[in-house]
Amino acid sequence: MTDLSATNAVTDRPGGAAITDHFAIGGYSSAESASESVREYLDSQRPATPCLALDLAVVRDRYSRLRAELPTARICYAVKANPDPRVVAELVSLGASFDVASPGEIDLCLRQGAAPESISYGNTIKKPADVAHAHRKGVRLFATDSAADLENIAENAPGSGVFCRIAVDNTGSRTPFGRKFGSSPADAALLLGRAGDLGLDPRGVSFHLGSQQLSTEAWEHGVAAAAETFRAFDPGSGPRMLNLGGGLPATYTQPTPDLAEYTGTVRATLRRHFGEQPPELLVEPGRYLVGDAGVLRSEVVLVSEDTTGRGRWVYLDAGRYNGLAETEGEAITYRLRTSRDGDPVGPVVLAGPTCDGDDVLYQHTVYELPTTLRGGDKLDVLSAGAYTASYSSVCFNGFDPLTTYCFDSAETTERA
Structure with a gap:
């Protein structure tokens, strides 16, 4: 060739x-x-x-670059991007956490040595039996964006942490999510308040700017919307985690900004909306890593x-x-x-x-x-x-x- x-x-x-x-x-x-x-x-x-x-050395390289750019963030690999057990095992060895969408992905990660506490159940659409399965396996962090799902979590994963997904502007994404996921910032605040009443830990807020996001400025919209939810609570009494979701791109035919441009926007936006005390950060790369x-x-x-x-x-x-x-x-x-x-x-x-x-x-x-x-x-x-x-x-x-x-x-x- x-x-x-x-x-x-x-x-x-x-x-x-x-x-x-x-x-x-x-x-x-x-x-x-x-x-x-x-x-x-x-x-x-x-x-x-x-x-x-697939070259595992490239996966390591991407993970190391993202870790260097966001040293305090918890990096949760979006398993759906490539669920090959060898990829998951490689990321386990690097200390990654995992964003999963089903019991099958939970079991895959556990078989490759992932700790249950490293797993975030990021799908807002899940059966009560799936929530119960995750809880039995030791998963304690769940996404939600509706009252019905929140009730399922409270009943089948008591005491767990939850983060509420908000809907944001996906402009710039090659594969946007449309209207399928997310609540308004105001409704997210109500759901997190309800989570506390149900004995759950209202851990934080998440958003996803669409896959293959080519605009670094998109994170401004997401962080600003999340900050609106945070402001609905008295300082120290509300959510303390911000999940930045995925969206970091791979290299196709369209020009893509450098990773540092994305992370620079994230840092500047966090300072603008949260000052010198930003929340705990999560990020859910999939496409970028593999x-x-x-x-x-x-x-x-x-x-x-x-x-x-x-x-x-x-x-x-x-x-x-x-x-x-x-x-x-x-x-x-x-x-x-x-x-x-x-x-x-x-x-x-x-x-x-x-x-x-x-x-x-x-x-x-x-x-x-x-x-x-x-x-x-x-x-x-x-x-x-x-x-x-x-x-x-x-x-x-x-x-x-x-x-x-x-x-x-x-x-x-x-x-x-």
Whole structure:
């Protein structure tokens, strides 16, 4: 596989300017070098496609960078981003905490050695039986955003700590949450007051600014809204924890600010709204920790000319149902590399292998790939460590779920 110094061009709309790769988010030492370590592994091992390979050294690097930028924050890895047990075990060894959404994720973390007190049950939508399961396992911190859920927690996890999720402006996110989660700051104050009446510990307030958040200023909205809830209580008598949620990005085709720009905004905003005594901080990174650590390797199944004049259709053995669900609405536009990079390029429509008309990856975002591409060639989807294997279907159309291979490039370097 050739090593491209230039990128395959991609634009968000026909006729638009090409977006070039941008690696400011920081990394191993960049998203490009992180991807190269994984592609070298794939080239040497030659696993069957489609598959995801992930470098644990990159996960460590991202965790260390975030720890250095927010040294007092509790870092809770959002397990849903990539629940591979080897990823969880690596983060356990680093001292991470965990943001979970189900009993299955709780049990996964515990099996990999996570302490129950390191687990935050961050899903506001949960059955009473799920709350009881978490409590039996030793989990003592729960998210909520409704009276009904709060009652379930009080009944099935007595004495636990709760934090109330508020709804905030998700502008700048490539995959916003819409209206599904969160209460108003005023209602959050009422819920936290009610939590105390029910014998629970009204621990704090949380928000989430949407996944792949590209605006550093978004945290201003979230912290300001949370501060409104804090002000509803007398000093020292109300919430004492602020959960900043997730949203830190991986590196796709859109430029991303440096991590220090995000954390600098967070620190400045905390000073503005909380003075010199900020609350206890939590942060829930998922995509940031694992996204750039992974490469999804696929194979071109066939290339077909479109007689309507739209150019070539390139069909891959990876599609919406076996790893690339985040291409829905073309919200996430991945960087791509092929085994024929360096050859002349032309526009393509990219699609998956299934008998479903929705299994089309990119037809509005214009990708230009080598005109020499043919069946059997390899196509790598870069920065694909997050929300690929975890979104893969069980067996749609008989296609297997995405296989994940984890390795540690630092160990390989030491042996060499």
